[in-house]
Amino acid sequence: LPSSPDPPPTSCPTTRRQRTRRRGRERTRPPPPHPRNRPRNPPPPPPEPLEVPSLADDRSAAAAPSAATMDPEHDVPAGGEKYTCRVATDQLGVIFMKPHKLEKACFLKVDARNMAAIKRLAVVGHVFANGAADASGVLPGHVLLTVNGKKVKGTDARREISAAERPLALEFYILPKDDYPLTREEGMHMVKYDSENTDDPYNQWQWKPKYVVIGGIAAQPWLMNMYRSRAEYDIAIKCMLTNKKPYVKVKHFILTGSRIYLDEQGPRPFHPPVPHNPKMCFFTILPLRGFPIKISSKKPQDLMPVMEGARRVIRTMVSQGRY
16 A cells, blocks of 8 residues: 655644643734725825025125135235344244134134135234244234245245355235135233222222233133233243243133123223323123122224124123033
8 A cells, every 4th residue: 555645734732831822822913994984085195395506505605705715826815015124043932723723812703614715725824922923014814835936835834944055035925805704813902800899999009911812723712811021921832832831921811701881882991180191991701700800901893802802702602601
């Protein structure tokens, strides 16, 4: 007789616990919808919204800054001013820095597209007092083009100046003020910060001479430092470059959350009762903590850079929601 075929393999017998779990899964599984409840034709997908250009986009495109027109001779933005500085000493008395490191100092108001046009240039970041560059009128933000007629780049400026023959003929370039407005928020002023009174002081002898710097390359943009002189500020810059702790006396003031007292009036005149004392003008900063800070000068135009710096910090903090 032919042998019977092998029986089909049976599944492995399950335990009672496995059968209970299987029944639980079948109970929790949602039942299939009834044929009457099934939609015959599924709804079409919603149409995609049309992109309609708005007037705001046109205004933003029109207000966007255009690329800077370059000068083919020195590869700098066209429209600037050039001058030559002649130095016979060994030390020039300046610090050259890359432009992107000055975005929080003298290039605060410069657009990012314009900053890309000078990224390969050597820019003056700081000028030491009573130096050769200071006597020649070199200021932070000026660009070095040539050393004795030879073009230099940002990384080679210091080496070329050290190896060049004296006297030096340095050609500097001042960026156009419309696209590259330089910011210089410092100066020597008379200050007072140890009284709760916001009125005019009685005489000139109640003030202290301080070199006031808002931000700069040695501090944060929202910080105001007061040094006893510009020479001590130069010492603080040297200590910063050598990663040393500054050994000069400095007074720090945090401008976050502060406001200017009677800002709409501008610098207020101060008429001392003593006839021989000179007339001065001042403005008052009301910080979040501490006494009011009064800063004065003989001329309003000398006081405006520091006052504009304080206004800039306050406006920036308000726009960022950190007021």
